[in-house]
Amino acid sequence: MSENSPNDPPDGASPAVITRDLTKVFDAGDSEVRALDSVNVGFTRGRFAAIMGPSGSGKSTLMHCLAGLDSATSGSVRVGETEITGLGDKELTLLRRQRIGFIFQSFNLLPVLTARQNILLPAQIAGREVDQERFDHIVDVVGLRDRLDHTPAKLSGGQQQRVAVARALLSSPDVTFADEPTGNLDSRSGAEVLDFLRDSAREMGQTIVMVTHDPVAAAYADRVVFLRDGRLVDELYEPSAESVLDRIGKLEV
Amino acid sequence: MLRVTLANLRAHSGRMVTTALAIVLGVMFVTGTLVFSDTLDDALGAQVKGSAEEYSAIVHTERTTEEKQPELPRQTLDDIESLPEVGSAAGVVHGDAPLIGQEGQAVGSMSTAGLSASEDTRHSTMAEGELPTGPDEAALATSSADVTGFGVGDEVTVLDAEGREHTFTVTGLLDLGVDPELSYRGAVAFTEDTAHAMTGIDGYSEIDVTGAPGYTDSEVRDAVAEVTPGDAEVLTGAELGARLAESAGAETELITTGLMLAGAVSVIVAGIVISNTFAILLAQRQREMALLRCVGAGRGQVLRGVLFEAGLVGLVSSAVGVLAGIGVGYTGVVLGADALGVGDSAASLVVGPAAIAVGLVAGTGATVVAALVPAVRAARIPPLAALRDSAAQGAERGTSTVRVVLGAVLGLASAGIATWAVRSLEDEPALIAVVAAGVVAFAGVVALGPLLVRALVAVARGPMRELGVVSGLAADNSGRSPKRAATAMIALTVGATLITGYSVISDSAEETLTNKLDEQFPVDYEISGQMSPHGFMAEVDPEVSRELAENPDVARVVRVRSSGAELEGPSVSAYFGGEVGTEVSAPVASGDLADLEPGSVVVHEDDAEGNEAGDEIAVETAEGEETFEIAAVTEGNTGLLGVTMDPDDFREHFPDVTQDQSVSIQGTEDVPADELRDTVMAAVADHPRLQVTSAVQMRQEFTEILDTLLLVVTAMLALSVLIAVAGVANTMALSVLERARESAMLRALGLTRGQVRRMLGVEAVVLSLIGTGVGIALGVVFGWAAGVALLDGLILSIPVPRIAGFLTAAVLAGLLASVLPGRRAARTSITRSLASE
Ligand SMILES: Nc1ncnc2c1ncn2[C@@H]1O[C@H](COP(=O)(O)OP(=O)(O)O)[C@@H](O)[C@H]1O
Numbered sequence A: 001m002s003e004n005s006p007n008d009p010p011d012g013a014s015p016a017v018i019t020r021d022l023t024k025v026f027d028a029g030d031s032e033v034r035a036l037d038s039v040n041v042g043f044t045r046g047r048f049a050a051i052m053g054p055s056g057s058g059k060s061t062l063m064h065c066l067a068g069l070d071s072a073t074s075g076s077v078r079v080g081e082t083e084i085t086g087l088g089d090k091e092l093t094l095l096r097r098q099r100i101g102f103i104f105q106s107f108n109l110l111p112v113l114t115a116r117q118n119i120l121l122p123a124q125i126a127g128r129e130v131d132q133e134r135f136d137h138i139v140d141v142v143g144l145r146d147r148l149d150h151t152p153a154k155l156s157g158g159q160q161q162r163v164a165v166a167r168a169l170l171s172s173p174d175v176t177f178a179d180e181p182t183g184n185l186d187s188r189s190g191a192e193v194l195d196f197l198r199d200s201a202r203e204m205g206q207t208i209v210m211v212t213h214d215p216v217a218a219a220y221a222d223r224v225v226f227l228r229d230g231r232l233v234d235e236l237y238e239p240s241a242e243s244v245l246d247r248i249g250k251l252e253v
Numbered sequence B: 001m002l003r004v005t006l007a008n009l010r011a012h013s014g015r016m017v018t019t020a021l022a023i024v025l026g027v028m029f030v031t032g033t034l035v036f037s038d039t040l041d042d043a044l045g046a047q048v049k050g051s052a053e054e055y056s057a058i059v060h061t062e063r064t065t066e067e068k069q070p071e072l073p074r075q076t077l078d079d080i081e082s083l084p085e086v087g088s089a090a091g092v093v094h095g096d097a098p099l100i101g102q103e104g105q106a107v108g109s110m111s112t113a114g115l116s117a118s119e120d121t122r123h124s125t126m127a128e129g130e131l132p133t134g135p136d137e138a139a140l141a142t143s144s145a146d147v148t149g150f151g152v153g154d155e156v157t158v159l160d161a162e163g164r165e166h167t168f169t170v171t172g173l174l175d176l177g178v179d180p181e182l183s184y185r186g187a188v189a190f191t192e193d194t195a196h197a198m199t200g201i202d203g204y205s206e207i208d209v210t211g212a213p214g215y216t217d218s219e220v221r222d223a224v225a226e227v228t229p230g231d232a233e234v235l236t237g238a239e240l241g242a243r244l245a246e247s248a249g250a251e252t253e254l255i256t257t258g259l260m261l262a263g264a265v266s267v268i269v270a271g272i273v274i275s276n277t278f279a280i281l282l283a284q285r286q287r288e289m290a291l292l293r294c295v296g297a298g299r300g301q302v303l304r305g306v307l308f309e310a311g312l313v314g315l316v317s318s319a320v321g322v323l324a325g326i327g328v329g330y331t332g333v334v335l336g337a338d339a340l341g342v343g344d345s346a347a348s349l350v351v352g353p354a355a356i357a358v359g360l361v362a363g364t365g366a367t368v369v370a371a372l373v374p375a376v377r378a379a380r381i382p383p384l385a386a387l388r389d390s391a392a393q394g395a396e397r398g399t400s401t402v403r404v405v406l407g408a409v410l411g412l413a414s415a416g417i418a419t420w421a422v423r424s425l426e427d428e429p430a431l432i433a434v435v436a437a438g439v440v441a442f443a444g445v446v447a448l449g450p451l452l453v454r455a456l457v458a459v460a461r462g463p464m465r466e467l468g469v470v471s472g473l474a475a476d477n478s479g480r481s482p483k484r485a486a487t488a489m490i491a492l493t494v495g496a497t498l499i500t501g502y503s504v505i506s507d508s509a510e511e512t513l514t515n516k517l518d519e520q521f522p523v524d525y526e527i528s529g530q531m532s533p534h535g536f537m538a539e540v541d542p543e544v545s546r547e548l549a550e551n552p553d554v555a556r557v558v559r560v561r562s563s564g565a566e567l568e569g570p571s572v573s574a575y576f577g578g579e580v581g582t583e584v585s586a587p588v589a590s591g592d593l594a595d596l597e598p599g600s601v602v603v604h605e606d607d608a609e610g611n612e613a614g615d616e617i618a619v620e621t622a623e624g625e626e627t628f629e630i631a632a633v634t635e636g637n638t639g640l641l642g643v644t645m646d647p648d649d650f651r652e653h654f655p656d657v658t659q660d661q662s663v664s665i666q667g668t669e670d671v672p673a674d675e676l677r678d679t680v681m682a683a684v685a686d687h688p689r690l691q692v693t694s695a696v697q698m699r700q701e702f703t704e705i706l707d708t709l710l711l712v713v714t715a716m717l718a719l720s721v722l723i724a725v726a727g728v729a730n731t732m733a734l735s736v737l738e739r740a741r742e743s744a745m746l747r748a749l750g751l752t753r754g755q756v757r758r759m760l761g762v763e764a765v766v767l768s769l770i771g772t773g774v775g776i777a778l779g780v781v782f783g784w785a786a787g788v789a790l791l792d793g794l795i796l797s798i799p800v801p802r803i804a805g806f807l808t809a810a811v812l813a814g815l816l817a818s819v820l821p822g823r824r825a826a827r828t829s830i831t832r833s834l835a836s837e
């Protein structure tokens, strides 16, 4: 595995999002933190990818830069055909609104809205028509049919994350980012959510990029990339929990 | 604990800014008012004292408005001058000297006073020019100069006691200070001889004495008292000065009381705002409180810690408020110097210990009291809460049954009191009952507040969702902490209720009075005599009405004759040339005005002694008591008052009354306004003491007075609204902090910065519209009730444009309140907010 080379997808499809020499430096008072250091990585359409690495390795920062939530210090990020480096806040907001889905670790949902309203929120913000059939399908897939009119306070953590997944997938974004989506869940609920994410890639052709530090979670993905100290250090296709652990073990040394 | 408290204050100083601001503004108003009144009293006092204190003794006769002032004979002055204790003495002549204005008629409804003034008399301070020295010279009081437009060097015409015109050259303008009688009437000052000649008064109303060297003022006073007639009072200059200063203070008392009341409202509103801030801050710090309990802090310690924090914030803010108040109060006196009668004399700042103490105590006290409930609640937080996940802010749960019951009980009680007040009480007790009903209703609104917010937001939510995602989210957010929202709302409601209530009273009063004038007494002009303070009234020569009645421009002339004040009973009037019941009318309690005929009378209910139409009543006439049948009983404060008789009866029972008290003129339909005016002015040209009032002018003056009052009241209450808006801003700002993650997520999902700002703007507008709307509703109801209590036959008039103005102001206030929180929310970095926690 050659470091810092664009990861060409094995099947030759065009990447949903790709970076070139992506570098992010934080100004932490007197010292500088190089959170990302010349990262070159691409994520294939219709695939489920995981980003792994120890705490502080730059996973969240990478995801934020990929999703247009944060701007790169240097290098570039392309979402589909769009070069997003240098876009202003307005354009980035529109990009997120129209082409990107999000699932966060916690507090994903607006407490004042019902599950249904939360799921429909991005479409409303974007002023998009909602395809009722797709809505029904997704709601059934995540198993929320009878919880639609509940507010988040009345849902379990797993149910809340499933609402977040449904919300992210409803508008079939170009790419969905998930930052430790199972970090706050017990293993059974976590497994459910990960199943949905995998199925949505396999069956609905969604592109999913998930940040995690859990090898079990990573094993659901089609591919895992490893970060350390802001650098892309390794990757693994068709991972299993054991192979991921094994790879982490090697990297630690 | 002390260290924790201080550390907290340092850490959260930003969040305390609006709290501090609320206290500063409230205290500023209170201290400002006190400094203002102290400084004003002092300035006025110094001014009136100064004029009196120069004299060793002052002899004056008791002034009454009823009777002609008793005079001090010239002999008394001679006697005083010959006393060994007396160095010099000068008499002051004080009578009537009707000044003729530029229009050719005497100025004012009461005749101008005529005075003598010289270097040796008390009134000798010149604002401009010199004292008169010759028989053709006169000085005008500054107030008379203002009203007439005459100045130094002008020729003025003044009537003597016989009504003859005399011409004088104005040599100067006399500053008479704050003498209430003289500033109302105005004055013309002459040399002593001229003053005697003009007023027809031979003696003096006051003698100003300067003692001979070697005698104390009280010795001089006692000596003078020996030679003065018994009905005169002798005081030392200092004594009179003190008395004048006191009455000058009484003059300003009304302003001070009004300001103090508004100040109290501001402090209460500030208290509400502070209470909300503490409640929110402490809710946000719940974990920290619980942690303190975990590490061993007792409940008392937590409570004391919070109260100490409140006390410290209150004290510091109050101190700032006191300083600001001193500045504001002094500025008020300096800016208002002319209007307040302080003149040009530079007022020296008076800061009494009370002004400082009241400000500090009110501010600190209000803060601590306001923090009490949140503090008790904070102390109740169990240590276990530290371990709970408190970040997820669920919807507040209130015991809504208790609230509904309490609200309903208070609402019913208020309705009961108000109905009772409107139905069965009158005047002051009714007004007090209405105010009490208002307070009870307000307590009901406080109890129902959170439910009210929830209900109103629920109503608004549907349409607001339709408007778009931003306003939909705003609607959801505004209903999300109903208790907080309700408290923020109530702070606004206080001011909105009071301002709307007063507007409704003012508008209804205007509508009622002008409407009644139109309906009951449709006149274009009224001619009446000029009064003098001795109750003497120059009456209208019947020649004037005869001349007018013959003029083709004039449709109708109604003459009123009246029994005058000499009789024991109610005054008796008769209308000549106008049919009672049609052309002259009034609201009727019983009977029919048209039934008035010889042998019967119309009586106002205040003088009816409980009788009704058809009963008999004894009426005091010039020929003794006579019995009449009551044709009708009138009510209300306009229209027919006292007893009204048939003109024939009046002539018979009051044969001596041959002059008209007033004459009302109505022009023909098509006569141009100018022409009618010229006709009326021509009719009174030979009678300079007659006053001509036009209905239009009367209405205008009346409306102007009401509008000015409304403006003053609104301005005084505006500060409480401002404080409440700061409270809304504060609530928003704290909510924004709480919802940082949520805003970050919305931004991630594609909400633009502008949309986030707009969302908060709409939320603040919703809050302030609810607060203002509830206030307007309460204000209309209780303003109406108070109006009915004060004015019989009130025509309810809701000042719709003005209320629309209030709502617009509410929208703007909401937007204003959201500016800073909105900026903050929009600027917050998405990634940092997502990363926190
Ligand atoms: N806003 C920021 N300011 C300064 N340093 C930051 C900021 N965000 C992240 N960092 C630093 O960048 C590095 C990578 O952080 P992050 O991407 O959050 O790591 P991970 O998600 O892999 O735990 C860390 O050293 C972190 O301290």
Ligand SMILES: [Mg+2]
Pocket: A059, A060
């Ligand atoms: Mg992270």
